[in-house]
Structure formats: C-alpha cells, structure tokens
Amino acid sequence: xxxxxxxxxxxxxxxxxxxxxxxxxxxxxxxxxxxxxxxxxxxxxxxxxxxxxxxxxxxxxxxxxxxxxxxxxxxxxxxxxxxxxxxxxxxxxxxxxxxxxxxxxxxxxxxxxxxxxxxxxxxxxxxxxxxxxxxxxxxxxxxxxxxxxxxxxxxxxxxxxxxxxxxxxxxxxxxxxxxxxxxxxx
Numbered sequence: 280x281x282x283x284x285x286x287x288x289x290x291x292x293x294x295x296x297x298x299x300x301x302x303x304x305x306x307x308x309x310x311x312x313x314x315x316x317x318x319x320x321x322x323x324x325x326x327x328x329x330x331x332x333x334x335x336x337x338x339x340x341x342x343x344x345x346x347x348x349x350x351x352x353x354x355x356x357x358x359x360x361x362x363x364x365x366x367x368x369x370x371x372x373x374x375x376x377x378x379x380x381x382x383x384x385x386x387x388x389x390x391x392x393x394x395x396x397x398x399x400x401x402x403x404x405x406x407x408x409x410x411x412x413x414x415x416x417x418x419x420x421x422x423x424x425x426x427x428x429x430x431x432x433x434x435x436x437x438x439x440x441x442x443x444x445x446x447x448x449x450x451x452x453x454x455x456x457x458x459x460x461x462x463x464x465x
Contacts, residue, residue, distance in 0.1 A: 430463060
C-alpha cells in the first residue's frame with residue numbers, strides 16, 4: 280500500500296501531462312482525464328482492499344509452500360533413515376551369507392577329506408576292484424560337491440532375496456538353510 284502511494288506522485292511527475300501545452304486541469308485535456316481515471320482506479324482498489332487480499336493470498340500461498348517444504352524435508356529425513364536401516368540390514372545379511380558360505384566350504388573340505396580317507400582304505404582293501412570303486416566314489420564326491428555348491432548358492436540367493444522380508448522371517452530362513460546344509464553334509 281505504501282509502495283503504491285509512492286508510485287502515484289512519481290507517475291504524476293513523469294507523465295506526458297507535464298509536457299502538454301495549455302491548462303492541465305481541464306476536462307478537455309485527455310492526459311488529465313486519464314490521470315483522474317487512474318487515480319479513481321487506484322482508489323477503488325484501495326477501497327475494496329484488493330492489495331490486502333493480494334497480500335493475504337500471497338501469504339497463504341507462501342505458508343502452503345513452506346508447509347510443503349517442511350513435509351518434503353521430513354519425508355527426505357525419513358527416507359534417509361530407511362535407507363540407512365536397509366543398508367545396515369544388507370550388511371548384516373551379507374555377513375551372515377559370508378559366514379554360511381565359509382561354514383559350508385569348511386564342511387565341504389572336511390567331507391572331502393573324509394571321502395579321501397575312505398577311498399584310500401577302500402583301495403588298500405580291494406586292489407582287484409579298486410578302479411571301479413574309485414570311479415564311482417569320485418563321481419559320488421563330485422555330485423555331492425555340486426549338490427553342496429547348489430545348496431550354498433540357493434542359500435545365498437535366499438539371503439539376497441531376504442533383504443525385503445522381516446528380520447524374523449530372515450532368521451528362520453537362515454536357520455532352515457543351515458540345518459539343510461548340515462543334514463546334507465553329514
């Protein structure tokens with residue numbers, strides 16, 4: 280409102296009416312009529328409180344934008360918290376998967392060692408049928424290692440998939456996988 284009142288005298292001083300010849304305050308002077316119409320228009324705007332309404336509308340919009348920004352900040356913080364939580368869970372699941380794989384490898388090595396000892400004893404006992412027995416034992420060992428590798432791969436895949444399930448469900452799947460690997464190795 281104060282800015283508007285400061286503009287009116289400046290508009291009067293810089294108008295082409297100052298350059299017109301003849302009496303300025305006459306109804307025959309179009310510049311004077313335009314000036315009166317402009318002043319009347321400004322007065323009508325002030326009377327109907329249009330600047331106040333515009334200010335109120337702008338304030339309301341600013342408040343709406345401010346609340347949207349606050350909500351966006353809150354959503355961003357929540358998303359960052361969720362992301363950190365999922366990253367921690369992923370690290371935990373990856374650590375568990377690494378432990379399971381290492382356990383499976385060590386058990387597979389132990390199983391291979393036991394199979395080797397069994398084969399050596401078998402060779403010592405039966406020289407005549409040793410080649411047939413060795414071939415079948417090697418085939419069995421290879422199948423067993425492949426089966427173990429497949430089970431470990433399935434367990435790791437389950438762990439990776441388990442990122443999107445709850446911790447209780449993930450723990451149950453891990454326990455079941457360990458029990459299955461243990462049962463297959465012994």
